[in-house]
Amino acid sequence: MNSERAAAFAKSILAQPWGLWWLQARRLVRMELRRNLFSLKAWWIYFLALAPTAILLVHLLFERHPGFALTDDTNVLAAIVQFYYIRLGVFFACLSIFSRLIRGEMIERSLHYYLLAPVRREVVLVAKFTAGSISALLLFGSAMIADFALVYTAFGAAGQEYVFNGPGLSQLEAYLFVVALGCLGYGAVFLLLSMILRNPMPAAMLVLLWEFINPVMPALLQKISVASYLRHLMPITVPGEGIFALLTVQTEPVAGWHAALGLLALIAVILAYSCVRIRRLEIRYLTE
């Protein structure tokens, strides 16, 4: 009996119009990417992603410090990723991108066009999330690669050796992986917050505070944090001094794959719950 039910369930799943949903999702992603990346509002996200790149470029062109060692700049790059990109740049860019996906459309009174199209709401949500993720990844991934190139270009042949014959490329891979997971993790959190709350900003500030104090929390609470998962994936541990000491507290060690899977599971749960919420979503612009 159970096997018959399972077979019927599997048959009904396979009978769904997956091809149509895939086509619709691809088209939605294309439209959303156009809006995310080529609108005037996107300047803020470009700024957040490219600010360190611009500073590194200025240093390279005008303020080269020949006395600096390669290891110092390697630490500087790690600090940029850990303290700036993860805690500020990716955080605020994702807040801007992902809270706009649904809530922003509500505020601009244009969400109903998506809900009146012959597209499942879950497809709309997943496509919007995907487009937001691609936008964030494109910008921050490109910025990360540019930062990496600028840091090691300054060291000439030694830099080249470090990148191609040393640990450089694997560090770059790890940074890109960390940034990608950061975009997905914060993206999912802010998408959900923007669906639950009319104004997600105060909640986002609480998340920021939580992420800041999370390293000194008990081990169980540390698991409810995007940054704590990412910290375990960093290829280099940044030595902390002053205020940064709080952010570099040594927490319970977690295997890299465990941290990545934990974060991906968190993202999956949040997206599944968001799909449930969008099914019940009503258009009531007057109360927004």
Place this chain on the structure above:
Amino acid sequence: MTAMSDRILFEDVSKFYGEVLGVNRVSLNIPPGVTTLVGPNGSGKTTLMNLMTGLVQPSSGQLSVLGITPADPDRFFRQVGYCTQFDSFPRRLTGWQFLFDSLLLHGMSEPDAFRLAGEALERVRLGDAASRRIESYSKGMRQKIRLAQAIAHHPRVLILDEPLNGLDPMARADSLALFQELSRLGMHLVISSHILDEVDRISDRVILITGGYIVAEGDIHQVRREVRDKPMQVLIRCDQPELLASRMFTSNHCVEARLHADGKGVFLRTADIDEFYRLLNRIAVEGLVSIDAVAPADDDTLAIYQYLIGSDGSPS
């Protein structure tokens, strides 16, 4: 096709926004043709339309359009087009892009979307402005592009919330002609409008709503006949209106007479329309008065609105 699969059905549908009533226990069975939703501001017209299209969900009851519910959007929105009242659009799109993108979401091929977008733009006479950004459109043009988007995919049901708002008289006439044409093709058109006299001309039936309650629904003439406490008014064009009025007053169902401004007709009010027409026939046969035309003067939507809802929006 079953009988019910060509209907818009509401079964005891209620919608509450928190403690505020949207609509209460609405049951409707709407056949194809033009149906006008009439009611004062805040009466529940837009709520009914939003319920029909799943933009809001019923607190209780069930509804379906052509046998499909909005919970099945893949099928539902191929059959339904909704021109909302919301005067807003995705940013930075031209009229053409707006239509083309909407059609692509149906899953159709790009050449098909291209053809249908062009066709819809021509239908609303907006072809010249297609390449301009919607932000630069006038209110009337924005109304037209919303209408184009609602009809572009050739739906069988078209729901139009105040579709004549912001249109100049020429554009209103064009839109009404388009609605009539679509109705003739067997489509459902559900229209809410404040411009009652114009919508009245193309409307097959009317739904009167106030305070979230359906006050009356059906064919306009039938609804008028059911409003028995308001004597019906008939205009009779004839050569001797005074004589006709005096003869009609010999019957006690005639309650009011008023001469037409041109002196070639008389408005008569009667509490018994069947008896009224019998008496009028007798007078015509007698040949004392030469009757040119007889027409009901108050069985239009506006009159029914005033009788049933009143000018203050509360049922009278």
